[in-house]
Amino acid sequence: MTAAAPELAIETRQLTKTFGRQTVVNNLDLAVPRGSVFGFLGPNGSGKTTTIRMLLGLASATSGEVRVLGQELPQQLPGVLPRVGALIEGPGFYPFLSGSANLIRLDSADRFASPATRRKRVADALERVGLTHAAGKKVKAYSLGMKQRLGIANALLTPRELIVLDEPTNGLDPQGTREVRHLVRSLTDQGTTVFVSSHLLAEIEQMCTHAAVMRAGNLVAQGSLDELRQTGQTRIRLVTPDAQLALGVLAGLGLAADVEAPPERGGASADPQLIAPLPEEVAAEQIVEALVANGVRVRGFTVAGSTLEDLFVALTGEGFDVAQ
Amino acid sequence: MSPSNSGVASVASGAAAAAARPRAGWSFLASELVLLFRRRRTWVLLATLAAIPVLVAVAVRLSTARAPGSGRGPAFLDQITQNGLFVSVVALTICVPLFLPLAVGVVAGDTIAGEAGAGTLRYLLVAPVGRIRLLLVKFAAAIAFCLAATVVITAAGALIGAALFPVGPVVLLSGDTIGVPDSIVRALLIAGYVTVSLAGLTAIGLFVSTLTDAPVGAMAATVVVSIVAQVLDSLPQLDWLHPYLFTHYWLGFADLLRQPVEFSSFSSNALLQLAYVLIFGSLAIGRFTSKDILS
Numbered sequence: 001m002t003a004a005a006p007e008l009a010i011e012t013r014q015l016t017k018t019f020g021r022q023t024v025v026n027n028l029d030l031a032v033p034r035g036s037v038f039g040f041l042g043p044n045g046s047g048k049t050t051t052i053r054m055l056l057g058l059a060s061a062t063s064g065e066v067r068v069l070g071q072e073l074p075q076q077l078p079g080v081l082p083r084v085g086a087l088i089e090g091p092g093f094y095p096f097l098s099g100s101a102n103l104i105r106l107d108s109a110d111r112f113a114s115p116a117t118r119r120k121r122v123a124d125a126l127e128r129v130g131l132t133h134a135a136g137k138k139v140k141a142y143s144l145g146m147k148q149r150l151g152i153a154n155a156l157l158t159p160r161e162l163i164v165l166d167e168p169t170n171g172l173d174p175q176g177t178r179e180v181r182h183l184v185r186s187l188t189d190q191g192t193t194v195f196v197s198s199h200l201l202a203e204i205e206q207m208c209t210h211a212a213v214m215r216a217g218n219l220v221a222q223g224s225l226d227e228l229r230q231t232g233q234t235r236i237r238l239v240t241p242d243a244q245l246a247l248g249v250l251a252g253l254g255l256a257a258d259v260e261a262p263p264e265r266g267g268a269s270a271d272p273q274l275i276a277p278l279p280e281e282v283a284a285e286q287i288v289e290a291l292v293a294n295g296v297r298v299r300g301f302t303v304a305g306s307t308l309e310d311l312f313v314a315l316t317g318e319g320f321d322v323a324q
Numbered sequence: 325m326s327p328s329n330s331g332v333a334s335v336a337s338g339a340a341a342a343a344a345r346p347r348a349g350w351s352f353l354a355s356e357l358v359l360l361f362r363r364r365r366t367w368v369l370l371a372t373l374a375a376i377p378v379l380v381a382v383a384v385r386l387s388t389a390r391a392p393g394s395g396r397g398p399a400f401l402d403q404i405t406q407n408g409l410f411v412s413v414v415a416l417t418i419c420v421p422l423f424l425p426l427a428v429g430v431v432a433g434d435t436i437a438g439e440a441g442a443g444t445l446r447y448l449l450v451a452p453v454g455r456i457r458l459l460l461v462k463f464a465a466a467i468a469f470c471l472a473a474t475v476v477i478t479a480a481g482a483l484i485g486a487a488l489f490p491v492g493p494v495v496l497l498s499g500d501t502i503g504v505p506d507s508i509v510r511a512l513l514i515a516g517y518v519t520v521s522l523a524g525l526t527a528i529g530l531f532v533s534t535l536t537d538a539p540v541g542a543m544a545a546t547v548v549v550s551i552v553a554q555v556l557d558s559l560p561q562l563d564w565l566h567p568y569l570f571t572h573y574w575l576g577f578a579d580l581l582r583q584p585v586e587f588s589s590f591s592s593n594a595l596l597q598l599a600y601v602l603i604f605g606s607l608a609i610g611r612f613t614s615k616d617i618l619s
Binding site: 053056095108110154 | 347351352354355359362442443444446447449451452453614618
């Protein structure tokens with residue numbers, strides 16, 4: 001970890017955390033490039049928050065190495081943390097203090113933050129998350145979404161090189177979710193690296209440049225979104241009334257197709273659909289040519305890379321079974 | 325959430341700021357004190373403590389109207405009628421065994437566990453506040469509360485005493501008589517003595533508070549410890565143990581009412597409390613610095 005280190009905002013090697021006999025994070029090798037919006041994806045209970053706690057020095061690693069902003073943890077923790085803003089597993093505030101008093105309190109805890117600019121920075125951070133109108137209101141009167149925004153404002157109190165947001169859109173309405181996406185983009189414009197965890201793929205897909213997928217404490221995929229998409233199988237989708245005939249033609253080319261019943265609603269698309277993985281050695285135009293030559297009426301033909309959702313489901317499983 | 329750049333300098337200047345020398349961090353201690361003394365709970369505790377000398381003074385005033393002092397009740401109770409300034413001393417004597425440990429238990433037990441329970445501990449630590457620094461600031465604030473509590477009792481006692489009884493020269497335990505200004509100095513010395521007496525319990529509360537995320541549990545445990553220590557202190561079979569109990573000198577402030585002032589129990593008490601602070605402070609640091617913060 002020497003030469004490549006400065007380009008990475010977060011780097012872990014064989015990071016492992018066990019609680020008793022249970023391994024919560026297992027040999028994690030994260031590499032978060034500087035300047036990226038990095039999505040940390042995984043179902044509930046897959047070890048995301050535990051990993052984040054280790055990245056911030058809240059929990060110690062059982063084994064393995066962590067470097068954040070080029071500094072070794074936990075040794076360099078006091079020098080690293082002032083450069084990192086974080087929202088960890090939901091907001092935590094004093095209910096009997098106002099929103100701005102809470103931020104002033106947390107800012108005064110940071111010895112690098114200037115007391116002279118404190119009130120201005122707090123007001124600016126509240127403005128950025130749209131809480132100016134509620135700045136003087138006690139936090140116990142805040143809705144969950146407002147607390148979430150206040151938590152994000154806390155991460156923005158001073159200019160940071162790295163911002164860690166654990167499930168930032170929890171409790172936010174669709175409008176608030178859009179605003180968070182917008183905010184994250186504006187942060188990267190200033191060169192900040194943003195590390196966002198989520199169990200929602202759509203959220204990651206819309207705001208991230210890179211992603212890693214966790215499952216049961218293991219890292220199962222990592223890379224830029226494009227790289228991740230390419231790991232999935234490219235598929236063709238054919239709409240035709242001559243399903244049986246088409247199946248034969250496709251089989252001749254070495255494609256194993258599934259027939260999907262036509263959609264309920266009628267119209268032009270009331271034809272069966274055939275879906276088949278596309279092998280690399282077969283060109284898409286070749287298939288169409290063969291189909292037409294064999295008298296298959298082609299009413300629709302698309303080639304699609306697999307969506308991230310397919311990948312996510314393939315990697316982490318479907319449904320509600322919480323990873324053990 | 326407007327993504328405007330207003331008020332946000334570039335990341336480069338953030339890095340420069342981080343490279344700068346950190347401040348001494350007094351503003352965090354100030355923030356801690358403001359937080360503690362702005363809480364309604366703190367005010368309720370202090371008001372309750374202030375009510376005790378008032379109750380004592382009123383009760384004595386009403387009963388002496390009918391019968392003169394009988395010699396029963398807490399030490400110095402009879403002196404109240406001759407000199408109202410003694411209300412402070414009587415009130416402290418009443419508060420030291422239970423009411424003050426209760427109040428201190430609430431504040432000291434809440435130090436770390438309260439932050440953990442509210443979910444604010446993780447944000448303080450990544451702000452960042454070093455863990456040892458957090459313990460020191462929490463301990464200092466809790467000691468400030470001990471001082472405030474004893475001063476409140478002393479002041480409330482002096483005020484109500486002056487209102488209901490004559491104020492004049494005070495006859496000390498040694499038989500000497502001192503004037504009003506000197507007796508105020510003695511009252512403040514006693515408040516100082518009681519504050520020092522509570523330092524050991526505060527350190528114990530701080531340590532207990534690092535063991536749990538449930539503040540109420542830490543508060544209760546701290547109060548129970550103080551009661552157990554007093555019970556042990558009252559068992560003659562455990563004579564050998566008594567000088568090591570942090571409650572042993574709690575009521576020793578009577579020595580400050582002699583002429584000349586007898587400081588030996590003050591210094592024994594201070595040494596004992598210092599030992600407790602060092603031991604339980606170290607335990608708290610050892611525990612807290614190695615703990616995974618999962619709250």
